[in-house]
Amino acid sequence: MSAAEEIVTEAPAVEAVPKRAMTLGYGTSLVVLAALILIPLFVKNFIIFQMTMLLIYALAVMALNILTGGSGQFSLGQSAFYAVGAYTSAILMEHAGMNYALTLPIAGIVCFGFGFLFGQPALRLSGVYLALATFALATAMPQLLKLGYFEHWTGGVQGLVVTKPDAPFGLPMSQDMWLYYFTLAVSIGIYLASVNLLRSRSGRAFMAIRDNEIAASAMGVDVALYKTLAFGVSAGITGVAGGLGAIAVQFVAPDGYTIQLAISLFLGMVVGGVGWLPGSIVGSAFIIFVPNIAEGISKGLSGAVFGVLLFLVIFLVPHGARQIAIIAQQLAAKFKKN
Amino acid sequence: MELFANQVLAGIATGAIYACMALAVVMIYQAIDHLNFAQGEMAMFSTFVSWQLMQWGVPYWGAFVLTVAFSFAAGIVIERLLFKPLAKAPILTNVAGFIALYAIINSVAGLIWDFTIKQYPTPFGSSPFLGSQLISTHQAGMIGITLLMLALLFFFFRFTRVGLAMRAAASLPESARLVGINTSWMIALGWGMASAIGSIAGMMIAPVVFLEPNMMLGVLIYGFAAAVLGGLTSPFGAVMGGFLVGIFENLVGTYIPGVGNELKLPIALALIIVVLVVKPAGLFGRAIVKRV
Numbered sequence: 001m002s003a004a005e006e007i008v009t010e011a012p013a014v015e016a017v018p019k020r021a022m023t024l025g026y027g028t029s030l031v032v033l034a035a036l037i038l039i040p041l042f043v044k045n046f047i048i049f050q051m052t053m054l055l056i057y058a059l060a061v062m063a064l065n066i067l068t069g070g071s072g073q074f075s076l077g078q079s080a081f082y083a084v085g086a087y088t089s090a091i092l093m094e095h096a097g098m099n100y101a102l103t104l105p106i107a108g109i110v111c112f113g114f115g116f117l118f119g120q121p122a123l124r125l126s127g128v129y130l131a132l133a134t135f136a137l138a139t140a141m142p143q144l145l146k147l148g149y150f151e152h153w154t155g156g157v158q159g160l161v162v163t164k165p166d167a168p169f170g171l172p173m174s175q176d177m178w179l180y181y182f183t184l185a186v187s188i189g190i191y192l193a194s195v196n197l198l199r200s201r202s203g204r205a206f207m208a209i210r211d212n213e214i215a216a217s218a219m220g221v222d223v224a225l226y227k228t229l230a231f232g233v234s235a236g237i238t239g240v241a242g243g244l245g246a247i248a249v250q251f252v253a254p255d256g257y258t259i260q261l262a263i264s265l266f267l268g269m270v271v272g273g274v275g276w277l278p279g280s281i282v283g284s285a286f287i288i289f290v291p292n293i294a295e296g297i298s299k300g301l302s303g304a305v306f307g308v309l310l311f312l313v314i315f316l317v318p319h320g321a322r323q324i325a326i327i328a329q330q331l332a333a334k335f336k337k338n
Numbered sequence: 339m340e341l342f343a344n345q346v347l348a349g350i351a352t353g354a355i356y357a358c359m360a361l362a363v364v365m366i367y368q369a370i371d372h373l374n375f376a377q378g379e380m381a382m383f384s385t386f387v388s389w390q391l392m393q394w395g396v397p398y399w400g401a402f403v404l405t406v407a408f409s410f411a412a413g414i415v416i417e418r419l420l421f422k423p424l425a426k427a428p429i430l431t432n433v434a435g436f437i438a439l440y441a442i443i444n445s446v447a448g449l450i451w452d453f454t455i456k457q458y459p460t461p462f463g464s465s466p467f468l469g470s471q472l473i474s475t476h477q478a479g480m481i482g483i484t485l486l487m488l489a490l491l492f493f494f495f496r497f498t499r500v501g502l503a504m505r506a507a508a509s510l511p512e513s514a515r516l517v518g519i520n521t522s523w524m525i526a527l528g529w530g531m532a533s534a535i536g537s538i539a540g541m542m543i544a545p546v547v548f549l550e551p552n553m554m555l556g557v558l559i560y561g562f563a564a565a566v567l568g569g570l571t572s573p574f575g576a577v578m579g580g581f582l583v584g585i586f587e588n589l590v591g592t593y594i595p596g597v598g599n600e601l602k603l604p605i606a607l608a609l610i611i612v613v614l615v616v617k618p619a620g621l622f623g624r625a626i627v628k629r630v
Contacts, residue, residue: 068430076433121615128373131433132562133614136607139559143604263437270434303445310438314431315423 032278033188040180048176049248050288055180055187056245058284061268062194062277063237069275070198071230072210073122077134078265080141081235083257085111085242087145090160090252091153100165100247104186107243108236115235119228138262145254159253162246183244190237194277197233206230271313273322282321286313345588351477353584355546357484358539359554359561360568360576361491362532367570368508369528370421372432373562376439377536378554380416383443384409384537385544386451386551389458398461402541406534413533417526425525447551458544480542487535488577504528556603560587563606567613569623578622583609 036055040048064078088107092098118137125133146157154160164175171178197203205226208216217223246252264287272283294305317323362381366374374380388405392398420439424432462479495501506514507524514521540554547553560583568579583606590605613620 074430121611124618125614128371128429129566129614129618132373132566133611135562136559136610140604140607267434267437270430274428274430300449301445303441303448305445307438307440307442307445310434310441311420314427314435314438318427318431 029278032281036184040177045174045176048174048180052176052180052183052248053245054281054284054288055183056241056248057265057268057287058281059187059190059241059244060238060265061272061283061287062191062280063234063241064265064269065272065275065277065280066194066198066206066237067230067234068269069277070203070210071206071227073227073230074131075134075231075234076131076259076262076266077118077137077141078234078238079138079257079259079262080134081111081115081238082242082245082261082265083141083145083252083254084114084235085239086246086252086257087154087160087242088239089243090162090246093162093247094160095153101182104240104243108240111239111242112232112236114239116228116232118235119231122231123224123227135259135262138259142254142258145257154254157254159251159256162250162252164247164250179248183248186240186244190240191277194237198277202226202229267310271310271320273320273325276320276322276325279321279325341592342589345592346585347473349585349588350481350581351473351584352588353564353581354477354481354484355539355543355557355580356560356564356583357577357580358480358487358542359536359557360564360580361484361487361573362536362539363558363561363565364568364570364573364576365491365535366528366532367565368573369504369525369532371508372429372436373570374532375433375436375558376443377532378558378561379440379443379447380409380413380533381536381540381543382551382554383447384412384533385458385540385549385553386447388537388541389456389544389549390451392459398459402461402538405537405541409537410530410534413530414526416533417529421529422522422526425522444551451551453551456549458541458549460545464545476545483538483542484577484580487538488573491573500527559603560606563610565620566610567620569620571623572620575620575622579620582621 036051040051043051060078060082063081064075067073067075085107088110089100089103092103092106093100122130122133145154150156164179166175166178168178173181198206205216205221208219208221209223209226213223249256268280268283268287270283271286272279272281290309291302291306294302294309297305313320359378359381362377363373366372366377384405387408388401391401391404396404416439421432421435424435460476460479462476464474464476466474495505503514503519504524504527506517507519507521508528511521514524543557544553547557561580564579564583565576566579567582568575568577570576586609587602587606591602
């Protein structure tokens with residue numbers, strides 16, 4: 001409780017991840033991609049729908065990963081950006097009659113602006129304070145969406161129903177399957193853009209801020225600009241994910257975007273490995289399937305099973321899926337030698 | 339003017355709830371430098387334990403003392419088992435741990451005591467206090483208990499060896515270890531005390547919001563708001579912050595048109611953000627100066 005704490009260099013909140021370690025190798029990427037393309041051809045529509053949600057949440061988890069793993073800032077408020085993206089898409093489709101594919105970039109831009117503006121006050125906060133401020137944003141969002149003032153647009157508590165698009169050009173595909181491939185294409189595009197972003201000058205600036213803010217500013221990095229920019233990019237991607245989510249679920253309502261969602265996305269990032277972009281899909285699988293598995297193990301205790309599984313992940317593989325991937329790589333290398 | 343005075347009084351009455359919770363939040367923040375998102379659930383679980391004891395025929399104050407002792411022990415056990423191994427882990431991992439703890443406690447309480455709303459007794463009665471309709475004897479008692487806890491904490495930190503050791507461990511762990519303080523156990527003690535304070539808060543709050551596994555969620559958010567407003571480094575600030583949030587909430591609801599019940603929560607949250615941006619140290623907290 002002393003007035004001045006002597007901290008020479010504060011330990012970074014997020015462990016430094018070198019940018020090469022942020023992505024998968026070429027071969028592995030192709031295998032994963034092939035699996036993502038081929039699996040839907042052989043499974044039922046419901047599973048295709050679940051895989052679509054898997055991709056959508058993976059996008060949102062990746063967005064958080066860029067913010068936290070890239071620039072070292074926290075957010076427990078991603079559900080707010082997700083909600084804004086979902087509502088933007090839904091309102092444009094239902095009230096303005098716009099094509100679903102065109103609404104996504106707009107959702108992204110709106111959320112980018114929102115995230116950039118929210119990043120301004122967040123600039124002054126770090127660590128637990130930032131977690132708290134974003135937590136506040138996420139908790140307030142459903143209430144704001146319910147406001148009578150916007151009810152004409154948002155449909156208030158009832159929300160909005162969104163029509164699911166048909167496959168274009170008369171392709172012989174079910175709606176679910178078309179939407180899956182559409183989502184996959186969008187996801188791959190955003191994934192590639194994100195990887196390139198983190199490898200670029202801006203990405204290096206993010207990482208410099210994450211590792212040591214003072215050193216970064218001494219090197220000429222505009223800390224305020226890049227921090228808000230990271231918020232904006234993260235919010236923009238989350239917004240696109242939200243828009244896709246609205247189309248896939250065919251419904252938006254305030255209670256779909258509670259703090260629960262923000263916490264799930266956060267957990268997805270921790271499980272997938274902070275700062276490892278491919279881990280996002282593992283994290284996304286964790287938050288979609290593990291609650292179901294937990295329910296399967298014990299109906300009354302599903303929350304407890306979920307919590308215990310989470311603790312196991314934290315204790316056994318604190319770096320999440322990334323750690324497993326590294327171990328697997330080492331084992332493979334050993335195997336080759338023999 | 340009478341409306342104003344009444345609303346302030348009503349605000350103080352609700353603020354007492356937040357003050358209780360904020361005190362527990364600040365306590366743990368002092369010990370471990372993290373906000374414990376599971377704090378509310380721990381308090382809820384303790385409250386259920388006391389309710390169960392009373393169902394078994396233990397008188398109120400007996401159950402009260404047993405529950406506080408139980409919570410103190412449980413807080414230490416949780417720290418030793420789950421969070422001591424995470425002490426060196428990044429802050430993210432710790433937050434994930436708190437969320438896991440939250441899920442576990444909430445679900446276990448739901449399984450043992452189910453999700454129906456239960457009445458919870460108050461030792462102070464619920465008749466009007468000094469003839470005022472706005473504040474009941476229970477709420478007055480709650481304010482009294484909060485202030486009493488605050489005074490005890492002040493004396494503990496100011497005048498006992500253990501309190502001094504805890505302060506040292508919190509502010510300069512390295513130097514504290516050099517003079518022979520077991521900082522690891524000081525953290526465990528901080529968890530125990532936060533848990534015990536939380537259990538008292540829970541038992542005071544339960545007669546107002548009724549007992550059920552999700553009773554603490556809203557209270558915890560207001561508790562955070564109060565703690566941030568008063569300053570996360572100051573127990574006194576936390577209690578004052580609690581009262582201020584209560585008063586603010588009531589006055590805004592009365593005087594600003596269009597703010598019904600539905601907007602009360604966003605307003606508390608807007609308050610958090612405004613305070614964090616304008617004065618991150620809070621009203622009574624000390625700004626932490628870092629040497630680089």
